[in-house]
Amino acid sequence: MRHRLLVPGAVALSLVLAVPASAADFTPGAPGVGDTYYPESGNGGYDVSHYDLRLKYQPKTDLLQGTATLLATTTQDLSRFNLDFALKVSEIRVNGKKARFATSGKHELEVTPATPLEKGKQISVVVRYADKPSQVKIDNYSAWARTPDGGVVAQEPDAAVWWFPSNDHPTDKATYDVSVAVPDGTQALSNGVLASQSSKLGWTRYNWRSDKPQATYLTTLAVGKFDITTDTTANGLPVINAVSKDLGANEGSARASIARTAEATEWLESVFGPYPFNAVGGYVPNVPAHYALETQTRPFYGKKAFDRGTNVSVVVHELAHQWYGDSVSLKDWKDIWINEGFAAYSQWLWSEKEGEGTAQQLADYVYAQHPADDPFWKVRPGNPGAENQFDDAVYDRGALALQALRNKVGDKVFFGILKSWPTEHRYGNASVADFVKFAGKKSGTSLDGFFDTWLFEPTRPAAGAAGRTLGVRHTAVAEPKSWRQIAAATHGVHGVHGH
Numbered sequence: 001m002r003h004r005l006l007v008p009g010a011v012a013l014s015l016v017l018a019v020p021a022s023a024a025d026f027t028p029g030a031p032g033v034g035d036t037y038y039p040e041s042g043n044g045g046y047d048v049s050h051y052d053l054r055l056k057y058q059p060k061t062d063l064l065q066g067t068a069t070l071l072a073t074t075t076q077d078l079s080r081f082n083l084d085f086a087l088k089v090s091e092i093r094v095n096g097k098k099a100r101f102a103t104s105g106k107h108e109l110e111v112t113p114a115t116p117l118e119k120g121k122q123i124s125v126v127v128r129y130a131d132k133p134s135q136v137k138i139d140n141y142s143a144w145a146r147t148p149d150g151g152v153v154a155q156e157p158d159a160a161v162w163w164f165p166s167n168d169h170p171t172d173k174a175t176y177d178v179s180v181a182v183p184d185g186t187q188a189l190s191n192g193v194l195a196s197q198s199s200k201l202g203w204t205r206y207n208w209r210s211d212k213p214q215a216t217y218l219t220t221l222a223v224g225k226f227d228i229t230t231d232t233t234a235n236g237l238p239v240i241n242a243v244s245k246d247l248g249a250n251e252g253s254a255r256a257s258i259a260r261t262a263e264a265t266e267w268l269e270s271v272f273g274p275y276p277f278n279a280v281g282g283y284v285p286n287v288p289a290h291y292a293l294e295t296q297t298r299p300f301y302g303k304k305a306f307d308r309g310t311n312v313s314v315v316v317h318e319l320a321h322q323w324y325g326d327s328v329s330l331k332d333w334k335d336i337w338i339n340e341g342f343a344a345y346s347q348w349l350w351s352e353k354e355g356e357g358t359a360q361q362l363a364d365y366v367y368a369q370h371p372a373d374d375p376f377w378k379v380r381p382g383n384p385g386a387e388n389q390f391d392d393a394v395y396d397r398g399a400l401a402l403q404a405l406r407n408k409v410g411d412k413v414f415f416g417i418l419k420s421w422p423t424e425h426r427y428g429n430a431s432v433a434d435f436v437k438f439a440g441k442k443s444g445t446s447l448d449g450f451f452d453t454w455l456f457e458p459t460r461p462a463a464g465a466a467g468r469t470l471g472v473r474h475t476a477v478a479e480p481k482s483w484r485q486i487a488a489a490t491h492g493v494h495g496v497h498g499h
């Protein structure tokens with residue numbers, strides 16, 4: 001969905017200091033994975049398989065205390081390695097032994113184990129910490145939102161550094177156990193299923209489990225007073241929805257929207273294939289935000305997403321991401337179209353199914369809305385740049401490209417591609433280039449030039465390039481009935497969280 005832009009800062013370069021000759025092969029892990037837009041995101045030298053987060057949060061004071069246990073495999077001989085984390089740390093142990101640590105850059109934690117780590121070994125890293133996450137600022141911003149009754153963390157591309165140490169890049173996905181103690185009468189929500197819950201001495205502990213690979217930014221936590229409803233889909237998938245008890249006039253529209261979660265999931269399965277995770281649902285905390293986010297198994301919806309009433313289109317968008325973005329994650333943040341083009345197009349398909357405007361009518365409308373000299377066409381969805389990563393064009397031109405593909409290859413091949421992509425790349429990572437190649441293979445023709453026109457040229461494609469002539473004149477194309485809900489889910493919600 002749409003989020004804050006974090007302009008990447010200068011890469012913090014670490015100098016490799018002299019090491020004893022006997023340990024010459026052991027070198028520090030890189031401070032980033034080399035992402036095009038966010039060079040400091042993630043780290044080199046290891047791969048995390050599991051996060052166990054044991055937390056305690058006091059809403060009154062905003063104090064978050066935690067012990068994080070990371071299970072990882074080294075991918076090089078390591079003298080030290082980095083974690084991405086911004087909160088205050090008191091102790092780190094690697095394989096049970098105390099490690100030295102120091103901070104650097106915007107959110108780097110440099111960990112030096114007591115003994116160097118050999119390549120290809122399983123390691124455990126235990127980090128103890130305590131801090132007030134809403135007060136920890138990077139570039140004068142915190143992704144942790146305090147609410148009247150708790151706190152919420154759900155942001156893209158950066159969220160994890162405000163609540164757990166990690167290898168913070170979508171290329172390193174892992175499973176999660178998130179256990180959170182909160183004062184009795186308050187709930188804690190996270191991803192997956194609620195494995196257990198118990199109360200002791202005024203605190204209630206909620207134990208959440210997400211058992212399929214999950215990216216750090218898709219891991220969410222919400223503490224507050226919620227009405228939680230549980231159910232199962234026709235296929236037996238657990239459905240857990242939660243709505244803050246403090247939504248005021250938006251309560252009805254929020255409830256009515258996420259009540260459609262099971263139905264939308266079932267319909268999406270008919271388009272994209274089997275649902276990839278162990279639970280589904282959504283939550284609406286009392287956060288004054290317009291945006292929503294595809295947090296895995298349990299999308300986040302800002303309260304203001306329902307200011308204009310019920311919006312099922314935004315629910316469809318976030319659930320579509322469970323296939324496109326969550327199960328199949330991007331390789332690099334420049335590949336954002338792999339997520340947003342498809343989630344936006346799923347809203348067009350939903351509109352078509354609901355009889356509120358076909359995808360072709362929506363394509364005609366979007367095309368006609370933007371004359372050739374509109375800066376809209378300068379944004380290249382295939383690599384929009386960090387500053388335009390969540391620009392309207394990534395969504396609208398991104399979806400338009402898919403309608404053009406549909407016209408070019410025909411419905412049978414097109415819908416075959418929509419279903420086989422998430423199936424064949426399940427739980428993995430992929431790039432825009434991978435999709436171009438994949439679609440070419442499935443359609444039996446090279447689509448390089450076609451996608452260059454639709455995703456990479458900073459100009460409006462010719463009206464006939466969509467496989468049929470698009471409506472050109474703004475006034476000649478009627479607004480599809482679904483357009484306002486579609487646009488409300490993806491447009492103009494920059495900077496609404498007041499950082």
Ligand SMILES: [Zn+2]
Nearest residue numbers: 001002340343
């Ligand atoms: Zn999205």
